[in-house]
Amino acid sequence: MPKTNNLVxxxxxxxxxxxxxxxxxxxxxxxxxxxxQKESELSTADWIRVLSEAADLGVVEVHFSGxxxxxxxxxxxxxxxxxxxxxxTNLITSGIGLTAEKxxxxxxxxxxxxxxxxxxxxxxxxxxxxxxxxFEKKREAVKAVKEAEMHLSLNVVLHRMNIDKLExxxxxxxxxxxxxxxLANTQYYNWALLNREQLLPCWEQIQRxxxxxxxxxxxxxxKMEIIWVIPDxxxxxxxxxxxxxxxxGLTVAxxxxxxxxxxxxxxxxxxxxxxxxxxxxxxxxxxSSFNRFRGEEWMxxxxxxxxxxxxxxxxxxxxxxxxxxxxxxxxxxxKWAPEHYLIEKAVQDANNDPKPQNKxxxxxxxxxxxxxxx
Amino acid sequence: xxxxKNRGLVVVDILVSCFPKLAAKARLxxxxxxxxxxxxxxxxxxxxxxxxxxxxxxCDGSQTVKGIAEKMRASxxxxxxxxxxxxxxxxxTIEEDISGFLQEMxxxxxxxxxxxxxxx
Numbered sequence: 001m002p003k004t005n006n007l008v009x010x011x012x013x014x015x016x017x018x019x020x021x022x023x024x025x026x027x028x029x030x031x032x033x034x035x036x037q038k039e040s041e042l043s044t045a046d047w048i049r050v051l052s053e054a055a056d057l058g059v060v061e062v063h064f065s066g067x068x069x070x071x072x073x074x075x076x077x078x079x080x081x082x083x084x085x086x087x088x089t090n091l092i093t094s095g096i097g098l099t100a101e102k103x104x105x106x107x108x109x110x111x112x113x114x115x116x117x118x119x120x121x122x123x124x125x126x127x128x129x130x131x132x133x134x135f136e137k138k139r140e141a142v143k144a145v146k147e148a149e150m151h152l153s154l155n156v157v158l159h160r161m162n163i164d165k166l167e168x169x170x171x172x173x174x175x176x177x178x179x180x181x182x183l184a185n186t187q188y189y190n191w192a193l194l195n196r197e198q199l200l201p202c203w204e205q206i207q208r209x210x211x212x213x214x215x216x217x218x219x220x221x222x223k224m225e226i227i228w229v230i231p232d233x234x235x236x237x238x239x240x241x242x243x244x245x246x247x248x249g250l251t252v253a254x255x256x257x258x259x260x261x262x263x264x265x266x267x268x269x270x271x272x273x274x275x276x277x278x279x280x281x282x283x284x285x286x287x288s289s290f291n292r293f294r295g296e297e298w299m300x301x302x303x304x305x306x307x308x309x310x311x312x313x314x315x316x317x318x319x320x321x322x323x324x325x326x327x328x329x330x331x332x333x334x335k336w337a338p339e340h341y342l343i344e345k346a347v348q349d350a351n352n353d354p355k356p357q358n359k360x361x362x363x364x365x366x367x368x369x370x371x372x373x374x
Numbered sequence: 375x376x377x378x379k380n381r382g383l384v385v386v387d388i389l390v391s392c393f394p395k396l397a398a399k400a401r402l403x404x405x406x407x408x409x410x411x412x413x414x415x416x417x418x419x420x421x422x423x424x425x426x427x428x429x430x431x432x433c434d435g436s437q438t439v440k441g442i443a444e445k446m447r448a449s450x451x452x453x454x455x456x457x458x459x460x461x462x463x464x465x466x467t468i469e470e471d472i473s474g475f476l477q478e479m480x481x482x483x484x485x486x487x488x489x490x491x492x493x494x
Contacts, residue, residue, distance in 0.1 A: 010407050012419050058407035060414055086403050088414035113399060113416040151399035151416055179399070179483075180416060225483070 008285050008294070010058025013249035015065055015262060016047065018075070020254050022067040023096045025131030025363035026119065028157050028192035028199055031067065032265050035366055036254040044074040046276065048081050050252055053280035055085035059249075063090045067254065070097035076109040083110030090115065092155070095141030096134055103144035114145045115153040115182070120161075121168030129161060131363045142176045153180035158209065158231075159192075159199040160350075166212045173224060181224055183213060185231035189263040189318055191364045198361050200350040206234050233343055233350075237308060238315025238331035245293035245317060250284060258283045260290055263318045267327045293317050293327075300328055302336045389473040393488040394442070395435030400484050402430055413484060420484075429472055433485055435492035439476065443469040 020035035042050070051062065062082045069075055070093055082089050090113040091106065098116070106114075118138060119129035126135040145152045154173050156162070162169070166183070173181040185206075186192050186199050201209075210228070217226045232239050242248060246260035256274040259265055265272065270292060273283045284290060292298065296309055303314040314320075315331020323332045323342050330337040396402065401414040404427075411427030413420040422430065428449065432442045447468050463471075479485035 056407075058405070060403060060405060060412060060419060061417075086401075088401055088403075088416075090416060112401065112414075115416075149398065153416060 008291075009247070011054075011246075011249050011284060012059065013061040013063065014051075014054045014059045015063045015249065015251040016050070016069075016078070017065050017067065017251060017253050017262070018042075018047070018069045018072045018078075019067040021071045021366060022094065022364070023132055024068070024094050024117075024119075024134060025365065026129060026157070026191070027131075027195045027361045027363050028159060028186045029364040030187065030189055030192065030263055031364065032190055032263075033194070035067075040255040041072075042252075042254065042256050042275070044077060046256065047074070047078050050275050050280060051078065051082050051085060051087070053275075055082075055087055057281055057284055059087060061088040061090065063092055065092035068094050068096060070102070076105055079106060079109040079111050088112055093117070093141070094130075094134060095138040096132075098141035098144055100144040100147060103141075103148040103150070107148045107150055111150060113151045113153065115155050116141055116145070117155045117157070118169065118172065119156070121165055121170075121172040125162060125165065139176075142178070146177055151180075152176065152178045153182060154178045155182045155184065157184050157186055158201075159186045160201045160205065161199070163201045163205050163209045166209050170212070170216050174220070179224060180227070182227040182229070184227075184229035187229075187319075188233070189322060190266060191362070193322055194362050196346060197349065197359055200233060200346060201231070202351045203234065203347075206231055232316075232319075232333045233347055235333065236335040238312050238319070238333040238337075240312045241316040241318070244313050246284070246290040247294070250280075250290075258287075258290075260293075261318065264289075266318055267321045269321075269327060298328060300330060302334075302338075303330050306336070389476065389487065390440045390443075390469055391438055391489075393435050393438055393491050394433040394476050394480075395486050395488060395492060396430060396433045397484050397486050402427065415484065426475065429475060430479070430485070433476070435488060437491075439473055440469060443472050446472065 019038070019041055020031055021038060054062070064075065064078065069091060079089050089111050091111055092115045095116040116138060118126060120126040123135035127133050142152065154176065156169050188196050192199060213226065213228050220226065230239065242261045251259040251262045252275055253259060253265065256276045257265060257272050258275055258280065259272055264270070270289045272289045273287050275283070278287070296304070299309060299314050303309050315334055317327050319333060320329040320331050321327040324339045329339060332339040332342045334340060399416055403412045403414055405412050411422040411424070413422055413430065428446065429442060432445060443465060447462065447465055450462055476485055476487065480487050
């Protein structure tokens with residue numbers, strides 16, 4: 001028996017990223033720039049084992065995501081297995097491929113909840129942002145989920161190109177009968193960071209949108225739960241990273257790499273274990289990558305002596321690494337961070353009037369060789 | 375305070391003959407790893423105490439709040455030895471407590487209150 005680290009609480013959730021393949025090309029995608037190829041994806045048997053190990057470890061909720069998880073032909077098998085382990089199952093999808101038949105078969109397998117992404121409230125803009133003619137297919141997917149009587153959530157990532165159209169997004173969500181709407185201001189990692197100049201809204205846009213959100217939340221209180229993920233570039237304190245580094249949940253990437261959060265692979269000075277070679281139990285409890293930022297010992301100043309350290313845990317490690325090159329740094333989103341000027345500069349640029357818009361958007365591509373050579 | 379109590383009683387009147395049912399999106403689970411009852415929801419896990427779990431297990435849409443209260447009182451009785459029976463709360467108090475709890479659950483959207491029994 002491997003020794004277990006008694007100080008570590010068991011995880012509640014597993015984000016199972018089944019594939020990086022996706023029909024959409026959203027320029028804010030949180031998937032890594034260098035994505036797993038189909039040949040390197042875990043097999044059905046691997047995922048079955050991972051789910052069983054997760055259940056033994058204490059995981060009670062599984063989020064099947066990607067890329068587009070519907071591109072895997074073993075989704076029903078995996079949902080059925082998770083269900084037999086009494087885990088709550090959630091599908092995070094673009095909606096492409098979610099026909100009425102598919103929705104019924106997923107429900108029969110035990111799927112409890114479906115989250116469908118929308119890029120905007122209307123077809124033209126939605127399809128421009130996603131780089132794919134997806135809007136009508138998404139509407140059909142929404143209908144299929146409702147008819148199969150599954151719980152429906154719409155997920156919309158907000159940025160400069162769609163944030164002024166928030167009312168349209170709310171109207172769409174109401175029309176579809178979604179029980180939940182997640183309005184997530186873009187988090188700037190990976191593809192989104194690459195496109196930050198075109199995506200980061202100005203202060204006035206954020207103000208207007210948060211006012212619309214506030215009113216909608218009050219008006220729709222009984223009908224629809226609305227979640228607002230704060231734009232941390234405009235907050236003075238950082239967001240707590242996933243409730244703490246390797247504290248509540250874990251991610252398994254398509255190629256089997258186990259991560260404390262979906263974007264952690266970007267931290268190049270950490271090496272992560274693979275579920276092909278290590279058990280989830282040993283990864284969660286004993287791996288150096290998962291233990292690296294647990295607790296408060298690792299913290300630099302000003303975090304170490306800051307009263308807010310219990311709340312924000314020093315902020316996001318991925319953001320610290322992406323912006324400063326040092327994964328131990330205080331998250332630059334914090335106003336007391338030595339490198340807060342990096343955030344201030346980006347915010348200043350976003351608020352310059354008129355804003356130069358000459359850089360083209362870089363759309364997510366599954367194989368973007370030219371980009372990787374850069 | 376008195377006002378709150380009055381409003382509470384109105385709620386009780388509405389509820390005792392109703393049929394509470396766990397929302398379709400919610401799942402109950404006894405977690406062997408943590409040794410806790412959990413209510414699983416989209417993007418949320420609620421840790422339940424023993425009493426809350428015992429009530430929610432009975433919320434299957436086929437029994438009334440009154441029926442659930444009677445079952446809860448019977449199980450309290452079973453759990454106590456004979457000399458303690460006199461200290462058990464009366465059925466009306468139990469009904470009120472359960473109604474109040476279910477009202478909160480319904481407001482969260484975790485329980486749905488039906489006025490008729492569900493066809494099984």
